[in-house]
Amino acid sequence: KNSLSGRDLLELDDYTSEEIRYLLDLAIDIKAKHKAGEVYQPLKGKTIGLIFEKSSTRTRVSFEVGMFQLGGHALFLSKNDIQLGRGETIADTAGVMSRYLDGIMIRTFGHDKVVDLARYASIPVINGLSDLAHPCQVLADYQTLLEHKGKLAGLKLAYVGDGNNMAHSLMIGGAKLGVHVSIASPEGYEPDAQVVAAAQAIARETGAVIEVVRDPMAAVQHADAIYSDVWASMGFEEEQKARELAFASYQVDEELASHAKPDYVFMHCLPAHRGEEVSEGVIDGPHSIIFDQAENRLHAQKALMVALMS
Numbered sequence: 388k389n390s391l392s393g394r395d396l397l398e399l400d401d402y403t404s405e406e407i408r409y410l411l412d413l414a415i416d417i418k419a420k421h422k423a424g425e426v427y428q429p430l431k432g433k434t435i436g437l438i439f440e441k442s443s444t445r446t447r448v449s450f451e452v453g454m455f456q457l458g459g460h461a462l463f464l465s466k467n468d469i470q471l472g473r474g475e476t477i478a479d480t481a482g483v484m485s486r487y488l489d490g491i492m493i494r495t496f497g498h499d500k501v502v503d504l505a506r507y508a509s510i511p512v513i514n515g516l517s518d519l520a521h522p523c524q525v526l527a528d529y530q531t532l533l534e535h536k537g538k539l540a541g542l543k544l545a546y547v548g549d550g551n552n553m554a555h556s557l558m559i560g561g562a563k564l565g566v567h568v569s570i571a572s573p574e575g576y577e578p579d580a581q582v583v584a585a586a587q588a589i590a591r592e593t594g595a596v597i598e599v600v601r602d603p604m605a606a607v608q609h610a611d612a613i614y615s616d617v618w619a620s621m622g623f624e625e626e627q628k629a630r631e632l633a634f635a636s637y638q639v640d641e642e643l644a645s646h647a648k649p650d651y652v653f654m655h656c657l658p659a660h661r662g663e664e665v666s667e668g669v670i671d672g673p674h675s676i677i678f679d680q681a682e683n684r685l686h687a688q689k690a691l692m693v694a695l696m697s
């Protein structure tokens with residue numbers, strides 16, 4: 388029915404600008420249906436497996452609730468409860484899951500595991516966060532930005548902090564959608580050079596500008612949105628102390644935010660650490676749209692499952 392049926396989502400560079408825009412529009416449509424109290428169950432009888440090798444609040448709840456609302460069923464498969472955690476191979480896990488399920492979401496460490504699962508599975512595989520990318524979050528984020536600003540192309544999003552999975556997916560997604568993305572990271576914590584080059588190559592086609600700078604003030608200048616994320620991602624907890632030092636001048640506070648546009652929005656994928664990557668005044672202040680982002684994880688994930696699994 389649509390070009391996405393049966394496809395995987397490993398990172399947003401798998402998809403064309405039109406396909407990403409289609410997913411955003413579908414999410415907005417599904418959200419409106421839900422708000423109107425309409426029952427919409429195109430995935431009746433379908434099951435998705437949710438493999439988690441890392442913690443989650445939003446991703447787990449949005450996939451489970453989303454699948455329930457769509458008429459299907461979701462299985463929470465924590466690493467400690469399935470044989471994958473005892474050494475069963477990804478290939479065998481993929482082969483077996485493909486005989487029971489209609490789709491798999493996986494949250495894990497190395498991105499190669501997500502790629503391997505997709506290679507061996509005959510059903511759609513969705514990346515629910517790897518060390519490299521977090522495309523599900525970014526679909527919800529650009530939906531939220533679109534809802535707040537009424538457009539995407541030509542907006543400027545400043546990301547201040549760790550050049551991590553969030554920075555990567557925001558750059559790739561921004562490049563696809565014509566959003567200028569300016570990343571400010573301290574030395575040694577820049578985003579992956581290959582991802583930056585890939586995003587810049589996409590941006591040349593769409594007119595977006597993707598840049599990596601050192602100075603948070605330069606990134607935030609005239610920004611329509613300021614985005615921040617934790618200094619130590621899951622899997623990097625033991626670097627917390629060293630990172631607190633390296634990132635000390637990378638907190639998004641009222642002073643830094645005053646260099647953005649007066650109507651800027653503050654965004655964060657959550658979970659957040661107030662007093663580290665963002666001040667309490669900014670994240671809990673009038674510019675913050677963090678709960679709209681969190682809510683849109685539900686609508687964005689529903690759109691994704693409908694597009695890939697029906």
Ligand code: CP
Pocket residue numbers: 442443444445446447516524656657658
């Ligand atoms: N933003 C996000 O993915 O949150 P969780 O880790 O709680 O799923």
Ligand code: NVA
Pocket residue numbers: 516551552553616617619620621656657658
């Ligand atoms: N960069 C964070 C995002 C959490 C949603 C992490 O990987 O832990």
